[in-house]
Amino acid sequence: AQSVTQLGSHVSVSEGALVLLRCNYSSSVPPYLFWYVQYPNQGLQLLLKYTTGATLVKGINGFEAEFKKSETSFHLTKPSAHMSDAAEYFCAVSDRANAGGTSYGKLTFGQGTILTVHP
Amino acid sequence: EPEVTQTPSHQVTQMGQEVILRCVPISNHLYFYWYRQILGQKVEFLVSFYNNEISEKSEIFDDQFSVERPDGSNFTLKIRSTKLEDSAMYFCASSVRAIGVTQYFGPGTRLTVL
Numbered sequence: 001a002q003s004v005t006q007l008g009s010h011v012s013v014s015e016g017a018l019v020l021l022r023c024n025y026s027s028s029v030p031p032y033l034f035w036y037v038q039y040p041n042q043g044l045q046l047l048l049k050y051t052t053g054a055t056l057v058k059g060i061n062g063f064e065a066e067f068k069k070s071e072t073s074f075h076l077t078k079p080s081a082h083m084s085d086a087a088e089y090f091c092a093v094s095d096r097a098n099a100g101g102t103s104y105g106k107l108t109f110g111q112g113t114i115l116t117v118h119p
Numbered sequence: 120e121p122e123v124t125q126t127p128s129h130q131v132t133q134m135g136q137e138v139i140l141r142c143v144p145i146s147n148h149l150y151f152y153w154y155r156q157i158l159g160q161k162v163e164f165l166v167s168f169y170n171n172e173i174s175e176k177s178e179i180f181d182d183q184f185s186v187e188r189p190d191g192s193n194f195t196l197k198i199r200s201t202k203l204e205d206s207a208m209y210f211c212a213s214s215v216r217a218i219g220v221t222q223y224f225g226p227g228t229r230l231t232v233l
Contacts, residue, residue: 032219043123043210044162044224051219090162096218104174105150105217109162 002027004091006110014118019063019078021113023091026072031093033074034107035065038088047089050074061085086117121145123225125211131231132201140196140228142211151194152212152222153186155179162210168194169217201232 007022025031032051036044048059055067061084065076074091091110124143132138144151153165166176168186185197194213198205208229212222 034221036224041226043226044212046221046223049219049221092162094219104167104169105152105214105220105222106164106167106175106177107152107154107162107212107222108164111161 002031002093002095002108004093004108004110006089006091006113008113009111010114010116012116012118013081015083016080019076019081019085019115021076021089021091021115023065023074023076023110024072025074025091025093027093027095029096030067030069031095033065033067034092034094035059035063035074035076036090036092036109038090038112040087044090047076081115081117083117083119086115088112088114121223123211123213123223125209125225125228127228128226129229129231131233134203134232135200138198138201138230140198140209140211140230142194142196142213142225143192144194144211144213145223146192148213148215148223150174150214150217150222151186151188152214153196154210154212154224155207156210156227157204157207165196165209167217174217198230201230203232206230206232 003026005024034049035047050067058064092107151168156162167174208227211225214222
C-alpha cells in the first residue's frame, strides 16, 4: 500500500527566505506525485504534479518540486517566501495503474505541513 | 474558470440522522471522488465514481455511506445514520480521467454531528 510522509507539521520562515517542505513516499512502483495547497476556508488547489519526463517540475506561485526516485522524495521549494504563501500544503500520490491495468486515481495524502511566513 | 461547488458549506446534525452532501463537479469531467478530513488528521479517500458506479472505495466507506449522480450534474454523498466520528470536512473532487491528471476539489462541507 502507498503511504506519504511529510516531515514537519509546521514550518516557519521569514519573508524572502527559502521555503522547503519535505515529502517522502512509499510505493512499490513510482507513483504520480502531487502538491496541493489549502488556504483558510478554501478547498485544495493543485500547485504542481509529476507524471513523467523532467524530474524538476514548476508550478504556480513560484513553487517547484523535484522527483528523486533514489530517495523516494518529492520536496517542494520556493526560493523566496511571500506572506501570501502562508497556508497548509499537502503532498499526495496516486497509482500509475493497478494489477488489472486500470487505476481510478485515488489520491493518498500526507499529513500536511502548515507554512507560516513572518514579516 | 470552472470550479467544483459544494453545498452546504456547514451542516450540523444529530447523531443517527441522515445527511446528504451535495457537489456539482466540473461539467466535462467523468471521474468523481469524495474525501474527508477529520480535524487535525490526513485527508482520506472515501470513494471514486465513474460511469454511474463506484469504481473504488476505502474501508471507511461502509454500508452507512452511499453515492449517486442523480441527474447528470449533481454528485451526492449520503450518510444514512450519522455517528459522532463522522464529524469532518468532506471534499468532493472531479477529473477528466483517472490517471495522472489534476483532481479539482470543491471548498468542502464541514459536517458536525452532535
